[in-house]
Amino acid sequence: MTPSTAEHAQMSVEDFEQIAHHAPETVRLEFINGRLEVKAMPDGAHGEMLMWLIRQCMQQRPELNLMPERGVKAEAYRKGRARTDAVLAPLGHFTAHHEWSDTDGILMAVEITSSDADTNQRDRIDKPIGYAAAGIPVYLLIDRDDDTVTVFSDPKGGAYQQRPSYPFGEAVELPAPVGITLDTEELKQFAG
Template sequence: MTARAERTSHMLVEDFEQIASAAPKTVTLEFINGRIEEKCAADGDHETIVMWLLRQCMQARPEFDLHTGQGLKVGAYRNGRARPDGSLAPVAHFAGQGDWAEPDGVLMTVEVTSYDRDTDRRDRNEKPAAYAAAGIPVYLLIDRDACAVVVHTNPHPERGCYLDIHKAPFGEQVAIPDPVGITLDTEVLKNYVR
């Protein structure tokens, strides 16, 4: 460990990365706002939504890949680590980058809410702030509790927020602006909520 390693809270990012690399494959860990967080295991509907979105992205924009599980360095000064449910980037963008990639070049991150007690804090508050601070142009939240798709755009990295937020109920056509540039028919999402 170097003497110049940046700190978030009382833990070095490098220490978190070592802990995360030793975690069993059944556990997904993230490091946001100085806290280690365990990401809830996905249920079948959650995974079905991610696969639906992957197909939509590939059909509309074949020059992009929607990566599921790639870790990103996010948050103020890149001291956070998150594993979005999806990261849209040019084909082969993450080749050679390892477990935790720089967010530069990522066009959109995606989260699908889980039915757990941390969803509100994690997916609706901390993650958009971290992704905006990293300068990721679009954050797409598929909110199963609210039966809505929320598109966050126009990141303000210094403030750690997105300046434009559009919320649409499941069943609407949802336009995701450039650099993503696709429209989603969200009617099918009504089938994947409790």
């Protein structure tokens, strides 16, 4: 988060957490770049893609959990609150965590684009910045608009240094510490 954004935030992180805590279950709220964001509820294809990824992670790295819908403290100095589609971490990592987890120990954050108007800004611009600033080693973006998988990695200075993108159908290597190869052929059935 830039200093000017922090100075002009809509509210404090504490106020956001109170609002998010009392929001109905049908609403998913995030606090990104000092702005309150409403994240679209996932559709069926979004859920199927997430289950595809969960199966691949469980088969290749059974000592890790891909935890859906995890709230994380993102951005520089943990001033943002992102509701990930999923995060990858060691088994039992979140046992003592509350709604919003520090990113220490998280190996990968995952987002699958939605059909809402904010997905470009949120998933392609703001979240890579926030996740890199929070030190999450890998950010996996499954982009349903252009049928690609983008692997953001090597966070330094608040930005990911690597960001290769692959069309659905190609094998995708997720770098250390994830160490998983995704067979994305199945994602073609969800291509737009």
